[in-house]
Amino acid sequence: MELRSITQFLNNKSILVIGATGFLAKIFVEKILRVQPEVKKLYLLLRAVDTKSAEERLHNEVIGKALFDVLREQHGANFLSFISEKLSPVPGDISCVDLGIRDSLLKDQMWNEVDTVINFAATTNFDERYDVALGINTMGALHLLNFVKKCNHVKVLGHLSTAYVCGEDGGFIKEKPFRLGTAKKSTKVTDIGMEKKLVEESAVTTYMKDYGIKRARMHGWPNTYVFTKAMGEMLLVHHSRDTVPLVILRPTMVTSTYQEPFPGWLEGVRTIDGVAVGYAKGKLKAFPFNPKLTVDVIPADMVINALIMAMVEYANRSTPSEIIYHVGSSLRNPFTFSNFQELNFRYFVQNPLIDKDGKPIKVGKVTAFSTMASFRIYMAIRYSLALKVFHLAISTVLFQKSWKDKYIALERNLKRAMRLAELYEPYVFFKGIFDDANSEELQIAATKTCSEAHAFNFDPTSINWEAYMMGAHFPGLVKHVLK
Numbered sequence: 178m179e180l181r182s183i184t185q186f187l188n189n190k191s192i193l194v195i196g197a198t199g200f201l202a203k204i205f206v207e208k209i210l211r212v213q214p215e216v217k218k219l220y221l222l223l224r225a226v227d228t229k230s231a232e233e234r235l236h237n238e239v240i241g242k243a244l245f246d247v248l249r250e251q252h253g254a255n256f257l258s259f260i261s262e263k264l265s266p267v268p269g270d271i272s273c274v275d276l277g278i279r280d281s282l283l284k285d286q287m288w289n290e291v292d293t294v295i296n297f298a299a300t301t302n303f304d305e306r307y308d309v310a311l312g313i314n315t316m317g318a319l320h321l322l323n324f325v326k327k328c329n330h331v332k333v334l335g336h337l338s339t340a341y342v343c344g345e346d347g348g349f350i351k352e353k354p355f356r357l358g359t360a361k362k363s364t365k366v367t368d369i370g371m372e373k374k375l376v377e378e379s380a381v382t383t384y385m386k387d388y389g390i391k392r393a394r395m396h397g398w399p400n401t402y403v404f405t406k407a408m409g410e411m412l413l414v415h416h417s418r419d420t421v422p423l424v425i426l427r428p429t430m431v432t433s434t435y436q437e438p439f440p441g442w443l444e445g446v447r448t449i450d451g452v453a454v455g456y457a458k459g460k461l462k463a464f465p466f467n468p469k470l471t472v473d474v475i476p477a478d479m480v481i482n483a484l485i486m487a488m489v490e491y492a493n494r495s496t497p498s499e500i501i502y503h504v505g506s507s508l509r510n511p512f513t514f515s516n517f518q519e520l521n522f523r524y525f526v527q528n529p530l531i532d533k534d535g536k537p538i539k540v541g542k543v544t545a546f547s548t549m550a551s552f553r554i555y556m557a558i559r560y561s562l563a564l565k566v567f568h569l570a571i572s573t574v575l576f577q578k579s580w581k582d583k584y585i586a587l588e589r590n591l592k593r594a595m596r597l598a599e600l601y602e603p604y605v606f607f608k609g610i611f612d613d614a615n616s617e618e619l620q621i622a623a624t625k626t627c628s629e630a631h632a633f634n635f636d637p638t639s640i641n642w643e644a645y646m647m648g649a650h651f652p653g654l655v656k657h658v659l660k
Contacts, residue, residue, distance in 0.1 A: 181493070181626075182628070183212070183627065184212055186489045187212070187213035187216050188216070189215065190293055191217045191291050191293070192220070193219075193222065193291045193295070194222065194297065195222045195276070195294070195295065195321060196271070196296065197223055201477060201480060202297035203239055203244055204477050204480075208438075208482075210259075211438065216263060218263060218265055219264050222276055224269070227268055235264065240260055242444070243657065247439065271296075271298045272312035272317050275320070276320060276321065276324050291328050292332050293332060293488060293492070294325050295334075295335040295488070296318065296337060299314055299337070302402060303401065303600045304386050305386070305402060306385035306386055307376060307392060308382065308385050310402065310405040311372060311376055311405050314405035314408070315409045318413050319412045321334075322413055322421075331421055332492040333423075333491050334413075334424070335424045335484055335488050336424065336425045336426070337426055338409070338410055338426065340611050341429075342355070342403050344398045344403065344407075344603075345361075345399055347607075348610070349609075349610055351614075352427070352503050352612055352613070352614065352616075355411045357369075357414075360396045361397020361398055367408060389404075389405075392404065417497070422494050423498070424500055425499065426487065427501060427502065427503050428475055428480045428483075429475050429505030429506070430448040430472065430474045431447060431476075432449075432476050433476065433654065433657075434477050434653075435479055436478060440648070441649035441653025441657070442477075442657060443650075444658070445658065451601075452521075452601075454654070454658070456540060457530050457540065458538060459532075459540055462541075462543065462544060463543060463559075464545065464598065465549050465598055465606070467545075467605070468515035468518060470514055471507045471514075471610070472514050473507040473511075473611060475505050476640070480504050482633040482634055483619070486623055487502055487619060490619060490622070501615065502615050502616045502619065503612060503616060504616055508611060508613055509613070509617070509637050510638045516642060520646045520651075522540065524647055524651040525538075526540060528651075528652075530659065549606070556594070560591050564591065
């Protein structure tokens with residue numbers, strides 16, 4: 178394995194980016210423009226009805242973000258003209274044939290120019306509506322591959338998946354592709370055509386969230402998100418063979434940027450940050466998790482660096498095939514839930530959030546429940562029983578309406594908390610360790626053969642978790658998400 182110059186590879190390249198408004202996609206676009214301003218064009222597929230709407234989304238949801246401040250400063254007054262020259266917003270929809278691109282001239286242009294394709298498109302909600310998740314995460318992957326097959330010069334197709342397509346597997350989880358039809362339960366076969374038919378035949382959309390969870394668990398996956406992503410991988414691997422080199426990147430839990438373009442940039446509440454935010458606001462007193470288990474997190478810019486490295490290396494392959502890269506930290510630099518809990522506590526004791534009355538929010542240690550059963554018992558005694566007494570009082574005594582409203586709000590919050598805990602259960606009690614042999618081999622090869630390897634670091638052993646969490650991640654969460 179030998180990597181040539183990364184910036185040389187990117188020079189004069191035309192790259193199609195799918196799902197360009199996503200968190201990781203934005204980091205990818207910014208990095209490419211910053212390290213290689215001589216890239217020819219980045220076509221950005223944006224869900225929009227027309228070019229004007231796509232341009233508005235580009236400016237409001239991509240380049241208008243603080244992430245682009247470094248690039249904005251580099252180009253000064255020429256920033257917008259540079260962006261206009263390099264970025265081409267494409268209105269479309271990955272869940273449709275030909276990516277929903279209606280402009281035939283634009284399609285022809287892309288088929289003749291694009292040489293690299295990266296798919297970031299995904300709906301990442303654990304309990305997304307099944308029809309929506311299947312359309313984007315599963316069938317969208319096939320629509321993209323069919324579009325790529327019409328391109329004349331594509332050298333590599335990169336696909337962002339998730340390490341948790343493994344379901345609830347434990348032990349040492351290898352970087353292996355899924356065979357079409359694979360199911361996590363030995364008695365089942367995953368028939369993607371049947372799943373699509375079931376969704377199309379259902380006229381009821383109100384229960385699609387629960388239906389997605391039901392279908393996922395029937396086949397051995399814990400939620401709709403990872404089930405539909407796994408099926409998307411199956412379709413890509415099965416239908417891409419002998420046509421185009423396929424790189425599937427499976428990051429673990431993605432956190433804020435480690436270094437580039439600056440430490441701590443984050444967008445939205447991501448996985449473990451749901452717990453951190455609830456805790457910082459003083460609302461999280463107890464949660465189910467095993468402090469001894471590993472929480473496999475990886476900074477976002479390292480994910481993008483790994484993707485770019487893999488993209489460059491695999492584009493040089495003479496024979497089309499697929500390769501899987503796990504990008505995480507559990508094997509070579511493990512970070513435990515107890516580490517996370519302790520640093521979370523220290524940071525928000527030293528830097529408390531301010532409540533609506535201008536007073537600092539006091540936080541204490543979270544009570545950890547090492548099993549879901551013990552957490553359910555605690556919640557039943559601490560909250561459910563109290564609510565039943567409250568309900569009985571309301572039923573027998575004439576209370577003001579405000580008391581009834583309070584009861585309804587408390588009941589809703591309890592249900593939401595239990596659903597959140599159940600959705601997170603597979604991850605807070607996850608016992609797998611992700612093999613990253615392919616990623617490590619790529620890193621070693623880059624260090625030996627590529628002079629720019631230091632600028633594309635994705636080595637998890639280089640992370641000092643305390644310094645990163647305390648100096649970048651938690652401050653970034655407050656600044657960019659909680660604001």
